[in-house]
Amino acid sequence: MARGERSEEAWLWYTTVYEAIQEIPRGRVTSYGHIAKLVGKPECPRQVGVCLKHLPSAATDPSKKSPTWNSGNVPWQRVINARGGIPPRGPSGASRHAAALRAEGVQVEQGPMGEFTVDLERFGWFPDVLPSEAGLVESSDEEDEEEAAYHT
Template structure:
């Protein structure tokens, strides 16, 4: 999404989502809901999905500038649903996401109905705050178990 295509408020939300997703470590996954919670909008997991749905590809035309955020600089593949599943989207979308995650060393299993899942216990990333904001808030020695278990 290019600035100017949406309102300033929408641009700010999309940018915040994309920046948060960039903080997910290589080889880890988190949920749409957790990204929303980290951004202070726990009621908005679907809106995180909308942002990813509208994430453009980088420009392949050397004479055109790529959008600020695109699928080569936002690790979209690291965001999955609250059940640890890769959300189905269009033909081969889920299998493409599974392949990209596997390339990062994430074990993705496929069920009898073709659904792809990832073990949050092994690959999940659920910090209570974004690493970029960790120094901005007081930290405690004990992680809040309820927050760590919050995957929606």
């Protein structure tokens, strides 16, 4: 494998995480841990953070193609920590993160130490399953009920 290339397993993980993040509604936030839970790996919240850390920027030059997954099609700003905090990511990273959330209508507070937080009670998004999988879960339950009825 060439330097910088991801294994098929890593590519699948990144893709799964990025697709899940795309389902977070505009104006809502969730946690790294909740994304990990939704994709079936509740023990991997830090790895969700790694995926976002390595999310490439969208191409600004129209003549250049953006990577498949990029900051223009994965709403990275909608993922924060479980306490509602916006983690600092380098110089002015947290303020850029806060600005992106504010642009979506999320109220972001700044504490006395400069930390940014979001009220998870008001802006949190914590479904039991991803919306794209909700129909699959319901239909499998219906099939189980039909099968059980058939065998009784």
